[in-house]
Amino acid sequence: MSRRYDSRTTIFSPEGRLYQVEYAMEAIGNAGSAIGILSTNGVVLVGEKKVTSKLLQTSASTEKMYKIDDHVACAVAGIMSDANILINTARVQAQRYTYAYQEPMPVEQLVQSLCDTKQGYTQFGGLRPFGVSFLFAGWDKNYGFQLYMSDPSGNYSGWKAAAIGANNQAAQSMLKQDYKDDITRDEAVDLALKVLSKTMDSTSLTSEKLELAEVFVSNGKVKYQVCSPETLSKLLLKSGVTQPAAETS
Amino acid sequence: MGASGETGDRAQFTEYIQKNVALYQFRNGIPLTTAAAANFTRGELATALRKNPYMVNIILAGYDKETGPSLYFIDYIASLHKVDKAAFGYGSYFALSMMDRHYRHDMTVEEAIALVDKCIMEIRSRLVVAPPNFLIKIVDKDGAREYAWRESIKDTPVSAA
Numbered sequence: 001m002s003r004r005y006d007s008r009t010t011i012f013s014p015e016g017r018l019y020q021v022e023y024a025m026e027a028i029g030n031a032g033s034a035i036g037i038l039s040t041n042g043v044v045l046v047g048e049k050k051v052t053s054k055l056l057q058t059s060a061s062t063e064k065m066y067k068i069d070d071h072v073a074c075a076v077a078g079i080m081s082d083a084n085i086l087i088n089t090a091r092v093q094a095q096r097y098t099y100a101y102q103e104p105m106p107v108e109q110l111v112q113s114l115c116d117t118k119q120g121y122t123q124f125g126g127l128r129p130f131g132v133s134f135l136f137a138g139w140d141k142n143y144g145f146q147l148y149m150s151d152p153s154g155n156y157s158g159w160k161a162a163a164i165g166a167n168n169q170a171a172q173s174m175l176k177q178d179y180k181d182d183i184t185r186d187e188a189v190d191l192a193l194k195v196l197s198k199t200m201d202s203t204s205l206t207s208e209k210l211e212l213a214e215v216f217v218s219n220g221k222v223k224y225q226v227c228s229p230e231t232l233s234k235l236l237l238k239s240g241v242t243q244p245a246a247e248t249s
Numbered sequence: 250m251g252a253s254g255e256t257g258d259r260a261q262f263t264e265y266i267q268k269n270v271a272l273y274q275f276r277n278g279i280p281l282t283t284a285a286a287a288n289f290t291r292g293e294l295a296t297a298l299r300k301n302p303y304m305v306n307i308i309l310a311g312y313d314k315e316t317g318p319s320l321y322f323i324d325y326i327a328s329l330h331k332v333d334k335a336a337f338g339y340g341s342y343f344a345l346s347m348m349d350r351h352y353r354h355d356m357t358v359e360e361a362i363a364l365v366d367k368c369i370m371e372i373r374s375r376l377v378v379a380p381p382n383f384l385i386k387i388v389d390k391d392g393a394r395e396y397a398w399r400e401s402i403k404d405t406p407v408s409a410a
Binding site: 100101102103106108109142 | 277279281282284285288289292315
């Protein structure tokens with residue numbers, strides 16, 4: 001094992017790999033999964049919540065989904081504390097752009113800018129990479145609705161449907177089979193819930209274990225909406241993912 | 250961009266803005282909208298204002314596919330206004346009055362050139378220190394180009410030695 005090449009981000013291994021970056025991706029492979037699907041009239045993000053406890057105060061904050069700007073949101077998989085730093089960085093970058101140009105930042109530029117930050121931690125400074133993968137969902141006037149996935153190496157690409165976190169290869173291949181180019185937002189929600197239910201470890205899916213958010217245009221403005229638990233339960237029933245509550249005998 | 254003011258600042262600042270606008274397009278594959286470029290320009294002037302101001306006044310003209318042509322008035326203390334007509338300098342007093350009298354928002358390009366010629370005539374006859382020659386440029390869907398010169402004093406061609 002090339003143990004002597006893996007403790008510093010700033011050196012390659014003899015096989016030409018950056019071990020620290022790969023270990024970061026390992027960390028994400030153990031985290032709660034998230035799926036994003038691009039549809040004709042919006043982008044859907046669904047995330048699996050790992051921290052489920054009755055004691056958790058879930059009223060205000062979300063665990064998986066974050067709004068970066070009025071027209072961009074993201075889903076997170078990996079180390080939450082690392083994610084918070086990067087989300088704040090992304091928010092500042094978006095506002096800095098709007099301050100200079102008085103226009104919303106194009107989604108790809110925001111993703112690229114954040115990924116440039118992440119890349120810095122794989123090349124200099126001697127600091128470890130961020131253990132977070134993102135799914136960015138947004139709308140801009142250049143390319144309409146977009147979905148981007150980025151990982152700890154600072155690499156990113158645009159996707160029609162993507163999965164990050166635990167079991168992401170299984171989810172990705174399921175998405176490849178069932179995705180069609182003219183999918184609507186409602187169909188995308190349905191597909192995301194179905195795929196997530198198959199790849200999640202838990203036996204039954206309830207609205208407490210999931211987060212669902214959508215980015216769409218309404219009244220000429222871009223809206224980012226997190227689904228309420230009640231609506232989510234109804235959606236889960238509708239797509240046949242949860243069984244209706246059993247009658248009490 | 251039409252600019253007036255301190256010669257060195259004028260050249261340096263306008264080239265700086267031009268190259269940054271070009272860089273944006275190279276980096277991002279899409280051009281900056283006229284509004285974004287105007288706000289960027291104003292921002293640069295504003296940042297320098299309280300340290301080392303650029304003594305440059307700018308009239309920015311642009312054409313965007315989605316929104317059509319637009320004109321921005323940016324003065325040396327970083328005011329920004331989206332306008333239909335603008336003028337800077339001592340001649341502006343005469344030009345603006347002429348435009349107030351004759352401008353209509355639904356003018357054609359030919360009518361606008363005629364109005365520009367009226368303004369030039371006013372400046373020539375009324376301004377004590379009027380410049381002799383004027384250059385008219387047009388910005389439209391095909392980009393920016395020189396349209397015509399209005400010369401009082403023509404360059405004499407220099408014969409070969």
